[in-house]
Amino acid sequence: MEVTSLVIREIKEHGARAYPFEACGFVLGHFKNSGLVRGEKTLEAINSRQGEKRRRRFNIEAEEFLAAERAAQSQGLDILAIYHSHPDHPALPSANDLEKALPFYRYLIVKVENGQAKELSCWLLANDRSGFLKQELTILP
């Protein structure tokens, strides 16, 4: 997956701002003929989990997903990826991520440690749901 440096910066800023809770949102962009996807914008989502549960879980309601899809289409873009933060935990998909993951979309996970955004990784669910496949992330200027 290719993403602009602005996308990376916005995901990290959102993760740091939401700390100690999980941030979540969408990456919008284009599918390329080569099969690559290129993320160009972020769209923040509301973590609908309540209270302290937001430290360890995120949820984006179906209604918000539909609204995001419409917002993307109105700009000539598609939803390419879902991002979320892992406060004080590694940028690796958890069992909970696997249980609830969708195929097709890339999953970007950013580690936020003591309020500072750290590394970010990119994953794709295997079609048989056996696990996540790590994806190369190319950052464009």
Place this chain on the structure above:
Amino acid sequence: MSIALKIPTALRGFTDGLNQVELEGDTVGELLKKLIEKYPDLTTHLYDEEGLLRSFVNVFVDGTNVKSLEGQQTPVKEGQSIMLVPAIAGGNFG
């Protein structure tokens, strides 16, 4: 009675790229069962190991989430707008 079920982008790789599938059924649950009969590779994404619909799978009938209607027992009829819509969820370790 043939009813059109709209398929979200994330699952079109399992429906031969179709964004809409024509199915027979009187309820949302029947449509979903017909869908996985037609496209068996979808089963693992819609249902868990115990055969229960995964929590992130939502169906909207004429713009209303069936979770606020009769769930999978919600009746459907030709001409209604019926959409499969994912919620997104996940989270940290522990």
